[in-house]
Amino acid sequence: MPEKPNETVKIKSAKKMRDLMTAYYLEALSAGQNHKPVAWITSGGPVEPLVAMDIIPVYPENHGAMIGSAKMGEDLCAKAEDMGYSSDLCSYARADIACSVVKGGPIGGLPKPDMLICCNNICGTVLKWYEVQARFYNVPLFIFDTPICHGAYTPEIARYVRTQIDEYIAFLETVTQRKLDHDRMNEVGKLSLEGQRLWQKVLNTTAHKPSPMSAFDAFFFLALIVTLRGTRIAVDFYKELIEEMEQRIRDGVSSVPNERYRLLWDNLPVWHRLKWLSSKFSDHHACLVADTYTSAWCGTIKYIDENRFLDSMAEAYTRIYLNIGVDQMAEEVLNMIRFYDIDGFVMHSNRSCKPYSFGQMDIMRIVREKTGIPVLMIEADMTDPRSFSESQVETRIDAFMEIIKQRRG
Amino acid sequence: MKDIECFHDAVSHIPETASQIKKQGRKIMGYLCSYAPEELIHAAGFHPMRLFSSKSDIVLAENHLQSYCCSLVRGILEDSLNGRLDFLDGAVFPHTCDSMQRLSDIWRMNNRYAFFADVVLPAKLNTESAGIYMTEVLARFKKDLEAAIGKDIPDTEIKASISLFNRIRKNLSALYDLNSRHPGLISGRDLYALVKGSMIMDRKEAADRLANIVSHLEKMSPPVKPGKRLILSGSVCDTPDIFDAIETAGGVLVGDDLCTGQRWFEGPVMEDTPPLSAMAQRYRDRVTCPAKHSGLTTRAENLVSLVQKTRADGVVFLMLKFCDPHTFDYPYLKERLDGAGIKSMIFEMDDQQQSLAQFSTRIETFIHMI
Numbered sequence: 001m002p003e004k005p006n007e008t009v010k011i012k013s014a015k016k017m018r019d020l021m022t023a024y025y026l027e028a029l030s031a032g033q034n035h036k037p038v039a040w041i042t043s044g045g046p047v048e049p050l051v052a053m054d055i056i057p058v059y060p061e062n063h064g065a066m067i068g069s070a071k072m073g074e075d076l077c078a079k080a081e082d083m084g085y086s087s088d089l090c091s092y093a094r095a096d097i098a099c100s101v102v103k104g105g106p107i108g109g110l111p112k113p114d115m116l117i118c119c120n121n122i123c124g125t126v127l128k129w130y131e132v133q134a135r136f137y138n139v140p141l142f143i144f145d146t147p148i149c150h151g152a153y154t155p156e157i158a159r160y161v162r163t164q165i166d167e168y169i170a171f172l173e174t175v176t177q178r179k180l181d182h183d184r185m186n187e188v189g190k191l192s193l194e195g196q197r198l199w200q201k202v203l204n205t206t207a208h209k210p211s212p213m214s215a216f217d218a219f220f221f222l223a224l225i226v227t228l229r230g231t232r233i234a235v236d237f238y239k240e241l242i243e244e245m246e247q248r249i250r251d252g253v254s255s256v257p258n259e260r261y262r263l264l265w266d267n268l269p270v271w272h273r274l275k276w277l278s279s280k281f282s283d284h285h286a287c288l289v290a291d292t293y294t295s296a297w298c299g300t301i302k303y304i305d306e307n308r309f310l311d312s313m314a315e316a317y318t319r320i321y322l323n324i325g326v327d328q329m330a331e332e333v334l335n336m337i338r339f340y341d342i343d344g345f346v347m348h349s350n351r352s353c354k355p356y357s358f359g360q361m362d363i364m365r366i367v368r369e370k371t372g373i374p375v376l377m378i379e380a381d382m383t384d385p386r387s388f389s390e391s392q393v394e395t396r397i398d399a400f401m402e403i404i405k406q407r408r409g
Numbered sequence: 410m411k412d413i414e415c416f417h418d419a420v421s422h423i424p425e426t427a428s429q430i431k432k433q434g435r436k437i438m439g440y441l442c443s444y445a446p447e448e449l450i451h452a453a454g455f456h457p458m459r460l461f462s463s464k465s466d467i468v469l470a471e472n473h474l475q476s477y478c479c480s481l482v483r484g485i486l487e488d489s490l491n492g493r494l495d496f497l498d499g500a501v502f503p504h505t506c507d508s509m510q511r512l513s514d515i516w517r518m519n520n521r522y523a524f525f526a527d528v529v530l531p532a533k534l535n536t537e538s539a540g541i542y543m544t545e546v547l548a549r550f551k552k553d554l555e556a557a558i559g560k561d562i563p564d565t566e567i568k569a570s571i572s573l574f575n576r577i578r579k580n581l582s583a584l585y586d587l588n589s590r591h592p593g594l595i596s597g598r599d600l601y602a603l604v605k606g607s608m609i610m611d612r613k614e615a616a617d618r619l620a621n622i623v624s625h626l627e628k629m630s631p632p633v634k635p636g637k638r639l640i641l642s643g644s645v646c647d648t649p650d651i652f653d654a655i656e657t658a659g660g661v662l663v664g665d666d667l668c669t670g671q672r673w674f675e676g677p678v679m680e681d682t683p684p685l686s687a688m689a690q691r692y693r694d695r696v697t698c699p700a701k702h703s704g705l706t707t708r709a710e711n712l713v714s715l716v717q718k719t720r721a722d723g724v725v726f727l728m729l730k731f732c733d734p735h736t737f738d739y740p741y742l743k744e745r746l747d748g749a750g751i752k753s754m755i756f757e758m759d760d761q762q763q764s765l766a767q768f769s770t771r772i773e774t775f776i777h778m779i
């Protein structure tokens with residue numbers, strides 16, 4: 001679980017969140033003893049059928065974030081390189097592949113999977129990564145193939161993805177030798193949708209000035225909507241979190257003391273520099289109020305119909321933020337800039353994540369043209385700290401903030 | 410041989426080749442990757458031309474793609490932005506890797522040509538639903554082309570194109586086969602000019618000339634060229650000096666697993682089934698590109714059996730820097746080769762590679778070792 005940056009008035013729910021995540025990982029790690037099947041699944045994958053079938057979903061990407069926050073990324077990535085994996089590959093994949101072999105990392109490695117579920121709506125990397133793991137663990141792999149929607153969600157894409165939902169369920173039934181209970185499935189679908197709505201609401205609270213939380217908090221609180229999507233736990237927790245945020249708004253508690261500037265973040269967090277980045281920006285009274293990353297787990301609510309969850313899930317999982325054209329991504333960025341009343345845009349050019357990072361420069365140009373706000377691009381990697389230059393990034397942040405100050409007066 | 414010269418001419422003077430074709434009244438459709446449905450492009454009356462990087466300095470593309478993007482993608486974008494591809498009437502992007510996926514967006518958003526299409530192929534090929542989807546995607550692409558030309562493309566035209574492309578495939582396979590039986594019959598530089606030329610020049614001309622070349626070579630008394638028999642594996646190899654360096658070091662090329670080689674041309678499209686499903690079927694049957702999934706061990710099995718079939722002494726992996734799909738597969742391919750007692754070496758390169766001194770040293774050492 002990522003570290004939480006310091007702040008003036010701590011968010012109380014953070015402790016609860018930590019406990020929930022600990023409980024989740026304990027359950028996952030003891031799944032074998034309790035005869036519960038474990039599925040590894042990609043962060044944007046359709047987890048609901050797993051939850052409905054009592055299969056414990058485990059997310060190597062969330063584990064990657066923990067590795068990054070624990071500053072264990074460099075070591076594990078280097079191990080993968082010794083195994084022959086190029087240092088230019090995604091650091092989540094490198095860290096995970098190495099971790100499986102050396103059982104390293106903050107929790108001594110993930111529980112062994114009984115099956116792997118790979119949804120390529122985020123990237124082509126996961127396809128290759130899960131192939132590697134399927135060979136390593138010698139377990140069945142299901143590929144949930146969601147063709148990119150450069151433009152439209154065409155009828156043939158819709159049919160193809162919908163068919164795969166049935167194939168997916170048949171796969172789960174074969175592997176577990178159990179039937180999916182459709183009533184339970186409907187219930188999980190409703191909880192998933194509710195969880196996503198609540199998560200959106202959490203993120204929306206930062207439209208308030210000053211913002212009661214920051215994107216750094218969102219990076220932390222994200223873990224539940226990723227790992228416990230479709231459960232009552234996530235729903236209850238986010239309700240409490242919203243209450244706390246609303247109370248903070250009423251009390252005038254802000255995330256950044258004397259918030260003066262409001263920034264938008266793009267791409268994955270730089271897990272190994274969260275605290276550092278957070279304090280760099282807050283020194284300038286700048287709050288990163290929103291980001292394109294955490295909102296990906298509630299960005300497709302509009303496609304979900306809770307009464308036809310499985311059918312509508314096909315579209316929702318296919319049209320997530322990373323699986324659309326760069327021009328559509330730019331549109332979403334512009335909407336966020338308006339909604340959160342943003343003064344500056346910070347883009348993390350992330351060596352690990354090509355589908356997220358290629359196209360950023362075009363988005364940058366569009367944002368500049370359409371809004372005139374300053375844009376900063378910093379070079380980093382979410383888990384592997386070796387390409388990060390603190391002094392260089394610091395200088396660039398200072399210069400960027402100077403421009404914002406002058407612009408805002 | 411004059412026929413071979415024509416291919417060299419076509420690939421070393423691409424704009425001239427293009428203007429020749431335009432003079433005949435045909436529009437030119439650029440395409441990326443070996444999964445582009447060339448037969449459909451051709452049947453619509455366009456000339457399909459695979460895009461390669463001219464390897465010029467990256468200047469304009471710097472404003473669109475970061476330095477950690479592969480040189481092929483950056484190089485092609487640079488050529489487009491720079492106007493070096495202004496002979497194009499359009500471009501087609503089959504979905505393969507993440508970098509190509511984003512190149513398609515960037516291209517479309519900065520488009521300079523009349524036509525643009527994505528062909529969003531499935532990422533997995535080994536299921537029935539993926540096969541159905543693949544055929545539907547081809548049908549959509551056919552519609553896109555029909556909209557562009559303002560008329561229907563009859564099946565007879567598609568079938569005619571299929572048989573023309575099959576003829577190219579058949580002759581290229583025959584050439585590889587001949588060369589693998591009598592290495593040195595044709596130099597690597599010539600061989601790959603024939604493959605690349607077949608993606609660039611007029612297809613009827615290519616097919617005819619290839620047939621001439623094959624029958625000419627068949628008649629030659631094969632030279633005895635001793636050398637270590639090598640297989641190349643990777644994505645694009647568009648650096649002819651590599652072939653020279655291999656031969657200078659005492660190697661002979663007997664086959665490849667390249668998308669500018671056998672992966673592109675092997676296996677015909679069936680001519681007795683409905684054309685779109687036959688094309689889809691070929692994409693599912695052909696040797697897989699690592700950006701696609703077709704089983705967990707298929708690629709390794711292919712490579713090992715290619716080595717065995719060609720009685721190769723070793724495999725040379727040529728990796729373009731920042732190419733995710735290929736670099737992900739490397740450790741396991743190597744492991745499987747090791748397991749089968751097959752020696753291999755890896756060389757990471759750039760499509761813009763200036764000096765091959767390092768490669769020459771590495772290949773010499775490798776050849777001594779095997």
Ligand code: SF4
Nearest residue numbers: 090122123125352353
């Ligand atoms: S960081 Fe990017 S490349 Fe890596 S798994 Fe996530 S989406 Fe894929």
Ligand code: SF4
Nearest residue numbers: 479506644729732733
């Ligand atoms: S070389 Fe690799 S990264 Fe580049 S376009 Fe080809 S498959 Fe993609």
